[in-house]
Amino acid sequence: xxxxxxxxxxxxxxxxxxxxxxxxxxxxxxxxxxxxxxxxxxxxxxxxxxxxxxxxxxxxxxxxxxxxxxxxxxxxxxxxxxxxxxxxxxxxxxxxxxxxxxxxxxxxxxxxxxxxxxxxxxxxxxx
Numbered sequence: 080x081x082x083x084x085x086x087x088x089x090x091x092x093x094x095x096x097x098x099x100x101x102x103x104x105x106x107x108x109x110x111x112x113x114x115x116x117x118x119x120x121x122x123x124x125x126x127x128x129x130x131x132x133x134x135x136x137x138x139x140x141x142x143x144x145x146x147x148x149x150x151x152x153x154x155x156x157x158x159x160x161x162x163x164x165x166x167x168x169x170x171x172x173x174x175x176x177x178x179x180x181x182x183x184x185x186x187x188x189x190x191x192x193x194x195x196x197x198x199x200x201x202x203x204x205x206x
Contacts, residue, residue, distance in 0.1 A: 114120070156163075170176050 170180070
């Protein structure tokens with residue numbers, strides 16, 4: 080008989096089933112108690128996860144809108160870019176339309192800034 084076989088035969092493969100081990104395993108233990116602020120911490124964690132999910136969705140939406148917009152402008156420019164450029168050149172050569180275009184751009188800029196300021200102000204009052 081080899082020494083390895085002798086080692087294997089002496090190992091007891093059965094678990095210990097002594098009465099004290101069974102008694103210890105079956106004795107009722109104190110129920111595990113939750114911390115006193117369990118509901119508060121759980122609700123905070125859930126709220127944090129919701130905020131992160133909303134942020135992720137908002138970022139995905141913004142990226143999608145930006146990509147689609149850029150692709151749309153690129154396709155539009157590819158098909159109609161030359162005609163639009165020629166139209167702008169002839170429009171800007173005339174002096175009376177330049178004043179109209181500049182005043183329109185000023186008004187659009189003013190209203191865009193006003194919209195941004197009002198949206199920021201409204202967001203502060205409701206948060």
